[in-house]
Amino acid sequence: MSSHSAEALTSDATFLGMSWRKTMMWVFIITDGLLFAGFLASYGFARAAAPEWPDAHEVFHLWFISLMTFVLISSSATMATAVAAAKRGDHATVKKMILATIVGGTVFLGMQAVEWNALFAQSVTLSSNPWGVAAFGNYFFTITGFHGTHVLSGVIILAVVWLKARSGRANAEGVEMAGLYWHFVDLVWVFVFTLFYLI
Amino acid sequence: MSEEAMATSNEAELLETSEGHELGFIRKYVxxxxxxxxxxxxxxxxxxxxxxxxxxxxxxxxxxxxxxxxxxxxxxxxxxxxxxxxxxxxxxxxxxxxxxxxxxxxxxxxxxxxxxxxxxxxxxxxxxxxxxxxxxxxxxxxxxxxxxxxxxxxxxxxxxxxxxxxxxxxxxxxxxxxxxxxxxxxxxxxxxxxxxxxxxxxxxxxxxxxxxxxAKGMSLMRMPLTIWSLLIASIIGLLAFPPLTAAAILLLLDRHFGTSFYLPEGLYIAGELIPNGGGSPLLWQHLFWFLGHPEVYVLILPALGITFEVLVPFARRPAFGYRTTVWCLVAIAGLSMVVWGHHMFTSGMNPLVGEFFSIGTLLITIPSTVIGVNMIATLWGGKLRLTTAAMFAIGTICFFGVGGFGGLFLGNAAADIQLHDTAFVVGHFHFMIGGVTFLGLLAGSYYWFPKMFGRVLNETLGKLHFWLTVVPFYGVFGTMHFYGLAGAPRRYYNLTQYGYLDSVNGWMPLVTTSFAAAMVVGQCFFLLNLTKTFLGKRNADNNPWEATTLEWAAASPPPHGNWGPEAPVVHRGPYEYGNSDADEDYVHQCVPPERVIALS
The missing domain is CATH 1.20.120 (Four Helix Bundle (Hemerythrin (Met), subunit A))
Structure with a gap:
């Protein structure tokens, strides 16, 4: 079995045209998505079983939440611009747009902190709240907390990509992968926003 | 750095370490x-x-x-x-x-x-x-x-x-x-x-x-069944573990941060009312079994893949129904994600929901049976070489059959309500998640040991190990089925106080324990075999079993980087045996078509 040709030193197999790094990112995003699916399904289970549930209009300032959502969705748009620029090789735009995305993410986190503080002021906490529906605070703080942690790690990842871009070491695929994660985090927020604030 | 440049530099590094400078002990083995x-x-x-x-x-x-x-x-x-x-x-x-x-x-x-x-x-x-x-x-x-x-x-x-x-x-x-x-x-x-x-x-x-x-030429449908089974098992593992992670996080919050995800109202612990309320312990069961059931298949599927891998070279026949087996593995994986409720038939579940989970569970028997039949059909008409590895693989089929048969009773909600949480269940899952996987692990160990360590395990000790594993296994877990049918609950530490068990308590646990002791003796032969083989000389050539898959083209044991300077190129499916044109009865995956003609 020794007469192999020398043509295959490097593997050329791809999955749906993607490199293994990108495949891995997708697999990770699917697993992370299922983590949130587990949380949100549990939330649905608890809410369906609860005899009463606090009215979203009384608990939250919906205009403020809408603004938060707008900021986060806008940061997805700047991220998409950065990815497109990276593919073109337009480094100046990449740096600018990643920085804009970082700012968007940070503003979102700051607004979330303001929102949490307002709830704490009404003595709505992780374990108890004035309406006596423990599950409300349980799920609200756990799920938005987890989402916030994801936004935070996204901001850190973007900061690393930005530093790399500044010293000219970022490549298009790295920017694209960070972008995939960022869009994923935004998509999760769309679900959180719908299920907690709108319904 | 571009993708290709990276891959090439990886290759270069691997080649360098496989030929030139040696890594230190810590980097090499720890x-x-x-x-x-x-x-x-x-x-x-x-x-x-x-x-x-x-x-x-x-x-x-x-x-x-x-x-x-x-x-x-x-x-x-x-x-x-x-x-x-x-x-x-x-x-x-x-x-x-x-x-x-x-x-x-x-x-x-x-x-x-x-x-x-x-x-x-x-x-x-x-x-x-x-x-x-x-x-x-x-x-x-x-x-x-x-x-x-x-x-x-x-x-x-x-x-x-x-x-x-x-x-x-x-x-x-x-x-x-x-x-x-x-x-x-x-x-x-x-x-x-x-x-x-x-x-x-x-x-x-x-x-x-x-x-x-x-490698070049290794299309998905040329992959060995072991790789298919590991791929499918990894995918269902990746899909099933995150919800358990979510469940575990909620449990930690319940334990340490005063939440009530799983705690209902009015619960007394040690005579004291706990302050929590509003949650449901059933939520945990759903989330847990959403992982727990696929996890069974994460473990069983690789055992089945390995069984095929080991059977084929010792039957000297291609794996029967390769494509069917692949699709059956996929079908089992898909179904395994929607049957978790069969662990919860006694939790007060709506009978209609129970029916859904029962039917899903019983549907799994169809692809499972096809796989079992494909294994037996692989043996049919083969020129059997009964090595220890082959015997363990055949044992795996037997356990898969017996375990699956017990599963028919437990998958049916009406029967399960009687058998739930009895020793019957313990017997059943030990045949499946215990027996099939254990024998699959041993079959694989005997089969790939020459590749892993350059030495072939001793056959006499191996056969002693086989008989002293399989026969006692039936003794231990077969008896448990009957102990459970007699009504013995699981997880109880003392069953002497239940009068209705008097007729079986005197002998069934003793029979079980005696067989378990025999199994311990059997495993000692394995440890002895390992020690003896490790102390002995390297006696394995690259392809001691005359098998066709890629790993047998590498040295035994393979060097760092596996293949030397030239990576293998694949020209055919994984199991080409019984080729009467060639002077050997098998054609390795790496052999190009022109060489097969030259040989004949």
Missing amino acids: FSTDHKVIGIQYWFTAGVMGLVGALLAGLIRMQLTWPTTPFPFLEKIFPVAYAGGFMSPEFYTSLVTMHGTIMIFFFVSLGLVAGFGNYLIPLMVGARDMAFPALNMLSYWTVVPAILIAGASFFVEGGAAASGWTAYPPLSAVPSASPGSGTGQTLWLISVALFIVSFTMGGLNYVTTIFNLR
Whole structure:
């Protein structure tokens, strides 16, 4: 079995045209998505079983939440611009747009902190709240907390990509992968926003 | 750096280390990024944990067989757990919990999926290493603290976790619920969380390696069935573990941060009303079994893949129905994600929902039976070479049949309500998740041992090992089925007080324990065989079994980087045996078409 040709030193197999790094990112995003699916399904289970549930209009300032959502969705748009620029090789735009995305993410986190503080002021906490529906605070703080942690790690990842871009070491695929994660985090927020604030 | 440049520099580095400068001992054998070393590390770790799990099982058997006999020598070893020579009930529940946890997570998962997965995937698809070697090393070194923490939990106040490997709340959610619900349960959760992290890193690596690093010519439908089974198992593992992670996070919040995800209102623990309320313990059961059931298939599927892999070269025939088997593996995986409710028939589930889960469960028998029949059909008309590896593979088919037969009863909601939480269930799942996987692991170990260590295991000792594993296994777990039919509940530490069991209590536990002792003797022959073979000379050539898959084209054991300067190119399917045109009865995957003609 020794007469192999020398043509295959490097593997050329791809999955749906993607490199293994990108495949891995997708697999990770699917697993992370299922983590949130587990949380949100549990939330649905608890809410369906609860005899009463606090009215979203009384608990939250919906205009403020809408603004938060707008900021986060806008940061997805700047991220998409950065990815497109990276593919073109337009480094100046990449740096600018990643920085804009970082700012968007940070503003979102700051607004979330303001929102949490307002709830704490009404003595709505992780374990108890004035309406006596423990599950409300349980799920609200756990799920938005987890989402916030994801936004935070996204901001850190973007900061690393930005530093790399500044010293000219970022490549298009790295920017694209960070972008995939960022869009994923935004998509999760769309679900959180719908299920907690709108319904 | 571009993708290709990176891959090439990886190759260059691998080639350099395989030829030139030697790595130090620590980098080579301890913190190694070589998939083969990591695979062997997992294999050994699993072996050690299997022995620990078996030791716990031994204590459980002694308690169930002689519940009223004092054991003063055990009191000397475990002064608290065996105060007065008798095992405490808390220690018994801890033993049951940790036996299950260790065997499932740290024996079978590590041995089959992590051990063989790491060792075989790059070799069998023709890669030089995993897609991400550093992550691979990290995954092993995440499991080590998981194991240490699980082991340490025996020595904390209150002892190890005692709520079963399923960790049902409120027992697991309220630290004061039982002695093991305190620190022991917290450590259990941390240990399982680390395991999940490690398994996720491994799964990411397996999936990307199989999809993206296959050798030239290795199309998906030319992959060996072992690789298919590992791929599908990794995918369902990756889909099923995250919801369990979510569940475990909620449980930790319940335990330490005052939430009530799993705690209903009006619950009294030790005579005191707990302040929580509004949650549901059933939520945990749903989330847990959403993982727990697919996890069974994460472990069973690689065992089935390995069984095919081992059967084929010793039957000297192609695997019967290769494509059907692949699609049946996919079908089992898909169905396994929607049958978790069959673990919860007695939880007050709506009968219509129960019917849904029953039908889904019984549907799984169809692809499972097809796979079993394909295995038997592979043997049909073959020129059998009954090596130890082949015998273990045939044993796997037998266990798969017997275990599957018991599953028919348990999958049916009406029968399950009678049999739920009896020794019948214990017997059933030990045939499946215990027996099929254990025999698959042993079949694989005998088969790939020459590749892993350059030595062939002794056949005489191997056959003794085989008979003293398979026959006692039927004795132990077959008897348990009947003990369960007689009404013996599982997880009870003393069954002498139930009058209706008087007619069987006198002999069934004793029969079970005697067979278990025989099985221990059998495993000693394996340890002896390992010792003898390791002390002996290297006696394996590259392809001792005359097999066709890629790993047998590498040296035994393969060097760092696996293939030397030229990576293999694949020209055909994995199982080309019985070719009458050639002067050998098999054609290796690497042989180009023009050489086959030249040979004939």
